[in-house]
Every structure is written in structure tokens, then in C-alpha cells.
Amino acid sequence: MLLTVTPNPSLDRTYEIPAIERGGVLRATAERMDPGGKGVNVSRAVAAAGHRTVAVLPLGGAPGALVADLLAGQGIEVARVPVAGATRSNIALAEPDGTLTKINAPGPELTAAESESLLSTIRSHAGSAAWIACCGSLPRGLGADWYAELVARVHRAGTRIALDTSGPSLLAALRERPDVVKPNAEELGQAVGRPLATVGDAVKAAEELRGQGAGAVLASLGADGQLLVSAAGTYFGFARVAAVRSNVGAGDASLAGFLAAGGDGAGALAAAVAHGAAAVQLPGSVMPSPADLEPSAVTVTTDVPLDRPLTEPVP
Structure with missing residues (x-):
């Protein structure tokens, strides 16, 4: 069982439009409504692969109830932590x-009691989980060291933890030695405080995070x-992609594939790349199923192209 934690979940509405016109009336050609949040997406991808997953979520108001209903409809167990504010x-x-143009709302402000209830709920489910994936930004009311406290409690329960967050909360959590951290290139550059222009720059930055406490770094x-x-060791993976339709949740799908494949080594990285490549070819935040994966399109190697310039360098 894979347990996911999303401290600031959401109800996501995606509209496909011909083009953005400021001040005009935009007519959507298609729309979707999905339960959102990085950990939620990890659970959705794990469930799509036929594995059991439990999503720990602070939920409030009508949007929170709808998120729980949508997840239940996808076969995902929800460990709901009631909060006063609306999701x-x-x-x-x-x-x-x-x-893709996104408008993300701030979300509710959690009280100290709600924060402790969230930590306690995670702790009560930790013992039965193979991995715990803690993902996304922290809501108002939770300090930057909240993830660090969570990692410490999870490790006391004897469970491995993967952390996908950024900024001060990532740096604070490193002292508790999370088993895996999953930054993207921008988050990796922010964590080390310098530009990343090549794949080699990204490797050096990942090595620095390991030096600060991360067991492994899975960098998108x-x-x-x-x-x-x-x-x-260090592995590099990539895949052929015919066309990008939406990159929403692609990193979350990658993390799901990585953990479902064991969370270590070349095989797990290949699964991560396959899931991410499949996700970007699907609409909105749709998570890939096994039928969407193309393992033959994936290459994983220890011959890392250190001098290769990044397509989107981190300033």
C-alpha cells in the first residue's frame, strides 16, 4: 500500500481553449473536473495501475466533500481530516x-489542532504503508518545518518517505533525511541557490541535496x-514523446511510477520516465493507466550527458 499526504488539496477544473484573449470571452472546447494536489495525483496514478493507495487529506466545505467523492469513484481510500476552511x-x-495557464487558490488556513490531527492521522496509517509520498505546498497555518516533523514521525514508524516540495520546507526537511526527494529543475536550482545550465549542473545540485540529508534525488x-x-549511482532517463497535451501532474505520475516500481535503481527510474511521458500526452490532469505506457520508448543509462544544455535552463 502506498500512502499519500497532500496538505493543501484542491478541486481542479481544466478548460481546453483555442487561445487566451485578455478581456475577451473564452469558449472552452472541453472541460474536466478532477481531485487535485500533488499527493492526490500520485494516488490516482497508483490506483490507475491497480495498486492500493490511501490518500490522507485535510478537507473542508463542499469542495472538500466533492474531492472525497471523486477519489472514492476512482477506487482510492480517503483518510479524511476535517478542517473548518473550505478546500x-x-x-x-x-x-x-x-x-497551460493556471490559477491556484491559496486554500484554507489550518489551526494548530488541525495540523496535529493531520500528523496523527498519517502516523496511524504509516505502519501498513510500503512508502509514504508527501507532496505539494503547505497551506497557511503550517510552518516551514512541518514536513521535517512529518519525516521524523514517519521514520520513527519505520516507513520510507518520499518528499515532493520546494523552498524552505524542502531545505528544513533535509535534516531529517527523507529517503527520496523529487524536485524539478527550477526547484533544484532554488535549493542550491544558483543557475543550472546543463545536465551536469543538475547532477551536482542533486549531489549537494544528498550531502544535506536526502537519501536519493529524483529530479525532473x-x-x-x-x-x-x-x-x-547516477542514472539518466528520457523518452520519446509524440506531442505534449498537458503537463499537469506529469511529475506526480513520475513519482507514482518510481515508488510503485520499488523506489530505487534503474528500473524504478525507467518506470518514472514512462509514467511522466504518458501523462504529458493526456488531457488535463488525467493519470496514465498501464495501457498508456510505452516502456520501449524509454532509455535509462549511467552514461549521463553532463555537458548537454538544458532546454529550459534555470536562471
Whole structure:
């Protein structure tokens, strides 16, 4: 069983439009409504692969109830932590060329009691989980060290933890030695405080995060592929993609594939790349099923192209 934690979940509405016209009336050609949040997406991808997953979520108001209903309809167990504030609603506008414009609401402010209830709920489910994936930004009311406290409690329960967050909360959590951290290129550059221009720059940055406490670093480099830097070595993976339709949740699908494949080594990285490549070819935040995966399109190697410039360098 894979347990996911999403401290700031959402109800996501995605509209496909011909183009954005400021001040005009935009007519959508298609629309979707999905339960949202990075950990939620990981659970959705795990469930789509036929594995059991439990999503721990602070939920409030009508949007929160709808998120729980949508997840239940996808076969995902929800460990609901009631909160007074309403769960946030986000909007994404997807254009035919793959450009995505997102409006993310701030979400509710959690009280100290709600924060402790969330931590206690996670702890009560930790013992039966093979992995715990803790993902996304923290809601108002939770300090930057909240993830660090969570990692410490999970490790005391003897469970492995993967952390997908950024900024001060990522840096604070490193001291508690999370088993895996999953930054994208921008988050990786922010964590080390310098620009990343090449794949080699990203490798060095990942090595620094390991030096600060991360057991392994699974780094998404967008169109350039993915890196896995761990005690076992450094691997580089990439896949052929025919066309990008939406990159919403692609990193979350990658993390789901990685953990479902064991969370370590070349095989897990190959699964991560396959899931991410499949996700970007699907609409909105649809998570890939096994039928969507193309393992033959994936290449994983220890011959890392250190001098290759990043398509989107981190300033």
C-alpha cells in the first residue's frame, strides 16, 4: 500500500481553449473536473495501475466533500481530516500547443489542532504503508518545518518517505533525511541557490541535496528527461514523446511510477520516465493507466550527458 499526504488539496477544473484573449470571452472546447494536489495525483496514478493507495487529506466545505467523492469513484481510500476552511478550487486553461495557464487558490488556513490531527492521522496509517509520498505546498497555518516533523514521525514508524516540495520546507526537511526527494529543475536550482545550465549542473545540485540529508534525488528536467542520484549511482532517463497535451501532474505520475516500481535503481527510474511521458500526452490532469505506457520508448543509462544544455535552463 502506498500512502499519500497532500496538505493543501484542491478541486481542479481544466478548460481546453483555442487561445487566451485578455478581456475577451473564452469558449472552452472541453472541460474536466478532477481531485487535485500533488499527493492526490500520485494516488490516482497508483490506483490507475491497480495498486492500493490511501490518500490522507485535510478537507473542508463542499469542495472538500466533492474531492472525497471523486477519489472514492476512482477506487482510492480517503483518510479524511476535517478542517473548518473550505478546500481550494483551482482553474487551468489549456491551449492546443500545450501552453497551460493556471490559477491556484491559496486554500484554507489550518489551526494548530488541525495540523496535529493531520500528523496523527498519517502516523496511524504509516505502519501498513510500503512508502509514504508527501507532496505539494503547505497551506497557511503550517510552518516551514512541518514536513521535517512529518519525516521524523514517519521514520520513527519505520516507513520510507518520499518528499515532493520546494523552498524552505524542502531545505528544513533535509535534516531529517527523507529517503527520496523529487524536485524539478527550477526547484533544484532554488535549493542550491544558483543557475543550472546543463545536465551536469543538475547532477551536482542533486549531489549537494544528498550531502544535506536526502537519501536519493529524483529530479525532473522537463523535456530533457529525469535524473536519479542515489548511493547506488547516477542514472539518466528520457523518452520519446509524440506531442505534449498537458503537463499537469506529469511529475506526480513520475513519482507514482518510481515508488510503485520499488523506489530505487534503474528500473524504478525507467518506470518514472514512462509514467511522466504518458501523462504529458493526456488531457488535463488525467493519470496514465498501464495501457498508456510505452516502456520501449524509454532509455535509462549511467552514461549521463553532463555537458548537454538544458532546454529550459534555470536562471
